[in-house]
Amino acid sequence: MHAFRLITILLLNALGVMLFLSWYLPPDHGFWFAIDKSIFFGFNDQMVDHHAFALLVAVTNFRGFDAVSLLAMGLLYLWFWRRETPPGRRRMLAIGITMLLTAVVLNQLGHLLPVKHASPTLFFDNVHRVSELTGIPAKDASKDSFPGDHGMMLIIFACFMWRYFGLRPFLAGLVIVVLFALPRVMAGAHWFTDIAVGSLSVVLVGLSWWLLTPASDALVNWLYRSLPGKYKPQA
Structure with missing residues (x-):
């Protein structure tokens, strides 16, 4: 591993740990609690004042709406899939399985x-x-909301897009993160920090060792060689 990459991984780990501890150690989560409270009640009050907004929040937090976030990620992935050769598509399948x-x-x-x-x-x-x-059975509560698992999945997708497809796909992935993680916060099913601290700190620490070392490539290459199919490389 190059020294620069190792330094990058260690810095990302330090950032993730400091981010988590800045929330975890202070009594009542320090300044983060004021941010969380302000964001929650800002959205919560708006739902009473504006019924159309409440309907939007309800619909985007209905369980079936999760399929829309999967569709958005799938369409971005499909955009690259359509431009690949058959062996390239096989590799994209291996990347997708690794991501999951x-x-x-x-x-x-x-x-x-x-x-x-x-x-x-x-x-x-x-x-x-x-x-x-x-009256819509939306997800608006959780007994254990930290870290935000939905937000973490979205952030992981964006990071994989950056690692294997470049900066622009990563930016498109970030748009997907915001669009589909925000509804959980608007409904009060998650605190803002469940995602901005919880999900992000886990990704910064865990994903840096996976994507910035040969580890993820090793799994992708193994799947590329091992998956059944017409374009399986010859031993």
């Missing part, structure tokens, strides 16, 4: 953090639940 496995493992590791944190809709009294305001 990475997301599952990091999500499980993230929930090993010593944090038990109920969502703001369960933490505060006298709050408005979008499911009650609209």
Whole structure:
């Protein structure tokens, strides 16, 4: 491993650890709590004042809407898929499987953090639940919302796009992160810091060792050689 890359990994790890500790160590999470509270009540009050906004929040937090985020990621991936040769598509399949496995493992590791944190809709009294305001069975509460697993999956996708496809796909991935992680925050199913601290800190520490070393390439190459199919390389 090049020294520059190792330094980059260590800096990303330090950033992830400091980000988490800046939230975890201070009493009542320090300045982060004021940010979380302001964001939550800002959206929560708007849902009462504007029924159309409440409907938007409810629809985007309906379980079936998760398929739209998958569709958005799939369409971005398809854009590159259509421009690849058959062997290139085989490699993209290997990258996609690696990405899914990475997301599952990091999500499980993230929930090993010593944090038990109920969502703001369960933490505060006298709050408005979008499911009650609209009658739509939206996800607007969680007994353990830290770190945000939905947001983590989206961030991992964006990072994989950067690692294997470049900066512009990464920026498109970031747009997807914002568009599809924000509804959980608007509904109060997650605190802002569940994603901005929890998800991000896990990704900074875990994904840096995976994507900035030969580790992810090793799995991609193994899958490329091992998966069945017409264009399987000859031994």
